[in-house]
Amino acid sequence: MKFLYVISFCFLLSLCVHRDLKGDSNSRGTDIIDEWGRLHPDVKRWPSSNGWKGFKNVADKVHGMGLKFGIHLMAGISTQAYDANTPILDTKTGKAFQQSGKVWHAKDIGIPGRACKWMDKGFMALNVTTDAGKAFLRSLYHLYTSWGLDFVKLDCVFGEDLDVNEITYVSQLLKEFNPSIVFSLSPGVRATPNMARQINGLVNTYRVAGDDWDKWPDVAAHFDIARDFAAAKLIGAQGLNGNSWPDLDMLPFGWLTDPGQDIYIAFFNLSNQARTIYAKLDALAKVLPGRKLKGLQGREVWSLKSVTIGDALSARVVPHGCALFVFDY
Known part of the structure; x- marks a missing residue:
């Protein structure tokens, strides 16, 4: 398995980079947009993007x-592009999009009454x-695909923000530009099996729950969701590129109690889908005060694969399976 490096949307925002700016990631007017209203990385956070190069250099480094x-x-579309009423690029002509003698702008296509819920x-x-x-x-x-993408996670388009038209067209574009790109939707607040049936042939993965943090209410919210999607036979249902998976989000143990962790891992084992488990080892060191975990030698028990602890440790786990790492210290 080749692991994935995904850049969060927030790292495109000046507010996530320039701490002297007032506001939060939901503030309007802080995006970096080009003349066509398209988001670009903030050059302070991503110097290699200077000159509107985007993430091309980063992608090349990651691929290397x-x-x-x-x-x-x-x-x-971003509120900033809407407020600026930027023109729309016609990729066929390299000029502003025109139709019936009219040059179209952001305010002609944006729908302020349907703002992203979060x-x-x-x-x-x-x-x-x-x-x-x-x-x-x-x-x-x-x-964006010219930067060398392997994965696109599209937010505010499923669940309570469902927009089948946009999902359908983006799916078509990705197939046209690079059919190997994995297409994922997030989040899935108030997602239903009926919604999933409309899009599971268009995407590879789709979140069926809200953000999942290490709080018991977040854990408990998953049980009914998983039951409903399993009853609808949508776990691993045939879809785009062979499979289209409903995603129950991550496995955050952090501040869950020991019984809560046991219940959660057992629940995910019942969901009949592969998982990638990731642990941040400098945080695990808090469990063993005074002992250094980084640099230890060990093995994964079932595969007998030798491993060395670095900054992080991860394992891809098959359905109903587990990975057990043993280290000497």
Whole structure:
């Protein structure tokens, strides 16, 4: 398995980089956009993006390490582009998109009344039924795929923000630009099996729950969701590129009690899907005060694979399986 390096949407925002700016990641007017209203990385955080180069240099570096590269995007159009009423790029002509003698702009396609539920100041839906809306998405993904993406995680487009039109068109664009790109949706607050049936042939993975942190209410919320999707026979249902998986999010142990952790790992083993477990070892050192975990030699019991603890340790676990690492210290 080649592991994935994914850049979160927040690292595109100045507010996540320049701490002297007031506001939070949901504040409007802090995105880095080009003349066509497309988001770009902040050059203070990503110096190699200077000159509108985007993540091309980062992707090349990641690929050189044998890893896959992906980005986390927000659906629709940014409020900043809407406020600036930027023109829409027509990738066929290299000029502003025109139709019926009219030059189309962001305010012609943005829908302020359908703001992203969890980032309502920053993003809104766009009208994908118009040719101008499609032109905007085409220009967006033409740019992003040129950076060398292997993975796209699209947010604010499923569950309570469901937009089948945008999911459908983005899926078509990714197949056209690079069919090997893995297409994922997130989050899935209030997602239903009926919603999943509409999109599971268009995406590779789709979140069916909200963000999952190390709090028992977050854990408990997963039980009914998993039951409903299992009853609908959607766990591992046939879909895009052979399989389209409902995603129950991560396995955060952190501050869960020991019984809570036991219940959670048992629950995920019942979900009949592969998992990648990742541990941040400098945090694990808090469990063993005074002992250094980094640099220890050991083995994975069942595969007998020799491993050395670095900054992090991860394992891909098959359905109903587990990985056990033993280290001497």
